[in-house]
Amino acid sequence: MHFPVRKTFVSLIFLAASHLAFAQAPKTVFIEDLTWTELRDQVQAGKTTIIIPIGATEQSGPDVALGKHNVRVKILSQRIAEGLGNAFVAPVIAYVPEGNTAPPTSHMRFPGTITIPDDVFEKMLESAANSFKVHGFKNIVFLGDHGGYQNDIKKVVASLNKAWSGSPARAIVPPEYYASSSDGFAQILRQHGFRDDEIGTHAGLADTSLLLAVAPQMVRQDRLRSGQKLGLADGVYGGDPRRSTAELGQLGIDAIVSRTIAALKADTAAR
Numbered sequence: 001m002h003f004p005v006r007k008t009f010v011s012l013i014f015l016a017a018s019h020l021a022f023a024q025a026p027k028t029v030f031i032e033d034l035t036w037t038e039l040r041d042q043v044q045a046g047k048t049t050i051i052i053p054i055g056a057t058e059q060s061g062p063d064v065a066l067g068k069h070n071v072r073v074k075i076l077s078q079r080i081a082e083g084l085g086n087a088f089v090a091p092v093i094a095y096v097p098e099g100n101t102a103p104p105t106s107h108m109r110f111p112g113t114i115t116i117p118d119d120v121f122e123k124m125l126e127s128a129a130n131s132f133k134v135h136g137f138k139n140i141v142f143l144g145d146h147g148g149y150q151n152d153i154k155k156v157v158a159s160l161n162k163a164w165s166g167s168p169a170r171a172i173v174p175p176e177y178y179a180s181s182s183d184g185f186a187q188i189l190r191q192h193g194f195r196d197d198e199i200g201t202h203a204g205l206a207d208t209s210l211l212l213a214v215a216p217q218m219v220r221q222d223r224l225r226s227g228q229k230l231g232l233a234d235g236v237y238g239g240d241p242r243r244s245t246a247e248l249g250q251l252g253i254d255a256i257v258s259r260t261i262a263a264l265k266a267d268t269a270a271r
Contacts (some may be wrong), residue, residue, distance in 0.1 A: 029081040029089045039088070040135075049087035049139040049264075050132045052125070053077040054153070056096045061093050061235040066112040066216040070094045070210050073145035075214045076177075076256055080143070083261040085142075086094035090128065096149050097121050106148075119150055123155035125156045133169040141264065142173045147201075150178055170271070174265040177256060181210065183261070185252035192248070202241010203230075206252065208241035213249030220221040 025038035032049075034042075055070030069090050098115035099106030107113040116124075129140045140160070140252035142153050153173050158172040185206050187198050198205045212219050224244065229234040 002168070023205075024045065029078055029087065031088050032091055039077060042088075043136045046263070047086050048137050049081075049089055049141060050137045051081055051087055051141045051143055052079045052090045052093065052128055054096065054142060054146070054149070055092045055096050055142040056098065056123075057109040057112070057114040057146075057271050058098050058146070059203075059235045060114050060207065061230055061241070062242060063220045063224045063230075064203055064208060064211060066256060067158065068207070068218060069145040070217060071215045072211060073143060076145070076253065076260075077143055079253075079257045079262050080264075083234075084264060085259060087139075090132070093124065093128070095121075095124075095153065096146060098148065107157065107235070108234065118149075121149060122152050125153065126160060129156070129160055133167070138168045138170065139264075139268065140169065140171045141218040143169070143177050143260070145181070147178065147182065172264070172267060174260055174263040174267070176259040180256040181252065181257045184255055185210070188251050189248065192251075194243070197238065198240045198243060200237060200241070202237035202239070203235055203236055203238015203241060204237070205241050205248070206245050208244035209246070209249035210252050212244055213253045216246060219244075260265075 004127070025035075025042065026033055028034065031039055053073040053074045053076075055067070056270075057066055057070065058065060060068045074089070075183050077089045077092075081089050095114050095116050097118050099108040101108060103117060108115050109218065126188070129142075132140050142157065144150055144153050156174045157171040164170065173257050182201075189206060190196075194205060199257050202204060208219060208224070212221075215233075224241060229240060229242075
């Protein structure tokens with residue numbers, strides 16, 4: 001007589017546990033992986049920082065895939081958000097200013113690069129930030145992985161903060177992020193004996209090593225080790241990627257993540 005009662009009780013416990021597991025939001029910092037109710041609940045619980053990662057779709061020489069910046073900034077943003085502990089990551093912005101189309105200039109001279117006008121880019125950033133402000137985010141952080149639009153981001157941040165004056169929301173562009181991936185990483189590489197004509201400014205040793213550390217599948221390593229010196233005509237600016245390694249790149253990745261986290265925590269504490 002007691003067996004059916006016990007069986008029913010066990011079934012109810014199992015059912016309740018199943019519903020509880022189903023109701024729990026997945027452990028992710030990417031808003032794309034959450035439902036709107038899961039995101040709402042976490043924002044209301046105090047998770048009010050959102051990182052907007054900005055990449056680029058551009059050539060980086062014959063050894064590196066076109067989505068370099070998009071993949072890199074997504075992974076770096078994830079690690080920074082996890083380190084902060086109270087942050088989410090928005091979808092990557094992959095369409096950015098890359099030069100003119102008629103005639104093609106800058107990276108637009110190479111197939112696969114996508115460009116948009118600066119004013120369109122700035123409006124897109126403003127609209128994304130205002131969207132997150134409406135939904136309760138207080139710290140809207142822009143992380144730009146590419147040098148060409150840094151001034152555009154600063155302009156947008158200044159405009160947003162002026163418009164948001166008196167509200168709890170604030171737009172932030174931590175200079176440590178891009179500085180650590182460019183001049184900061186170059187300094188680290190110099191300390192390890194590499195020359196500036198290897199390090200480069202685009203698609204050289206620094207750029208390629210950073211990508212090898214986070215997404216090695218995007219680097220054509222057979223071509224990289226072929227011994228051929230690449231130059232401007234190949235889309236490599238002032239550098240030589242042939243001695244690039246994931247181990248070197250990890251030094252840069254660690255510096256970018258730690259310095260950006262420290263800067264954002266200090267900014268929040270100061271407020």
